[in-house]
Amino acid sequence: MSVGILVALVTGVAIASQVAIVGRTSARVHPLAISFALQASGLLVGFGWVFWSRSWPSVGEVLRAWWWIPLGVVGWVVVAALGFSSARVGTGATLALAITAQVITGLTLDRLSGSFELGLPQIAGALLLVAGAVLVAWR
DSSP states (O other): OHHHHHHHHHHHHHHHHHHHHHHHHTTTSOOHHHHHHHHHHHHHHHHHHHHTOHHHHHHHHTTTTTTHHHHHHHHHHHHHHHHHHHHHHHHHHHHHHHHHHHHHHHHHHHHHHHHHHHHHHHHHHHHHHHHHHHHHHHO
């Protein structure tokens, strides 16, 4: 198993755990407040990493680009939205639907950018994901 696959699997476990915790906590606290607290925690850990690794030039490079603000906003809203959805339809259904939407959007962006040709395997995979998401979310 390659390191990339292992990291992707561990990331999936971390995301599912985060979504479940945010979903359960959102019964008492607004999901945007939870997301803000998580962003603040990430900022503190990130600051420690940047300070330790002396990566300030890399941070400055990103801050000079226009896209870091909308992507940061999207990240904040995504965490809140996943928690909001998880509290209402469950963690499994939330992630099945979100991941299916991500893969289909990713395939579309790859195709539109010309970086990837869609073939039968990719279309079949997307259709299987849709079927799986419908089954997982079925109530």
